[in-house]
């Protein structure tokens with residue numbers, strides 16, 4: 001016999017299931033940044049609209065942070081000034097606008113979190129109308145917002161420091177942005193490893209995403225290096241103009257005539273072919289990320305140390 005009540009219940013469950021797991025809008029973080037991210041003259045040497053084409057090595061990192069990607073953990077190990085935090089800020093904007101949910105942004109210290117909030121997160125929100133319209137001005141009454149908390153429809157962004165166990169235990173989060181993890185203390189207020197404490201916050205979300213980035217510090221004691229070694233260890237490669245071989249651009253292959261550092265050029269490690277500075281756009285345009293290791297679970301994949309040769 002056909003059980004109407006039960007089939008209705010099944011339908012309700014099915015639609016809830018569909019709603020809960022429905023993919024977020026088909027837009028990637030890099031698409032979002034190209035459309036909506038504005039760089040202010042205060043925070044950027046190149047103010048104006050964000051363009052991923054200027055830093056093509058960041059495209060895959062941002063694509064992996066998108067709701068359309070199956071990656072759960074994204075590890076980005078690279079030198080300073082490469083754009084690690086900018087990728088994360090674009091992700092923050094994307095989350096507020098397109099894939100809302102609770103998000104935790106962790107800096108090495110609470111003081112650092114206040115600084116990043118004031119100088120970078122506020123600039124991100126204020127310069128993009130789509131974000132400014134979703135996050136209430138903290139100066140307005142009942143905005144619910146403070147320097148370390150930004151509410152928006154469907155979510156909230158909490159910022160804290162890895163030195164605050166209280167901050168790290170704040171609430172369950174779907175998104176976790178762990179910035180400059182090599183600057184984190186080994187222990188948060190006597191409660192253990194700050195990364196482990198933060199990751200526990202995301203345990204209840206099946207569609208969680210964690211972004212870990214840092215400049216590596218001491219070899220063998222580096223959090224980001226350890227995370228990288230557990231990943232599929234992607235490296236950024238460019239094709240040689242002369243022999244076509246894809247290689248990483250490493251500092252040891254940058255050479256210049258004695259006393260003329262302005263004539264520095266990259267030498268292909270395979271054929272010694274010379275690529276002066278003017279070749280860079282073409283090299284980058286044809287670049288790719290290549291995994292150097294296999295990982296057991298695909299969702300735990302990911303990383304990229306980067307085009308770090310010249311900082």
Ligand SMILES: [Zn+2]
Nearest residue numbers: 240243268271
């Ligand atoms: Zn070559």
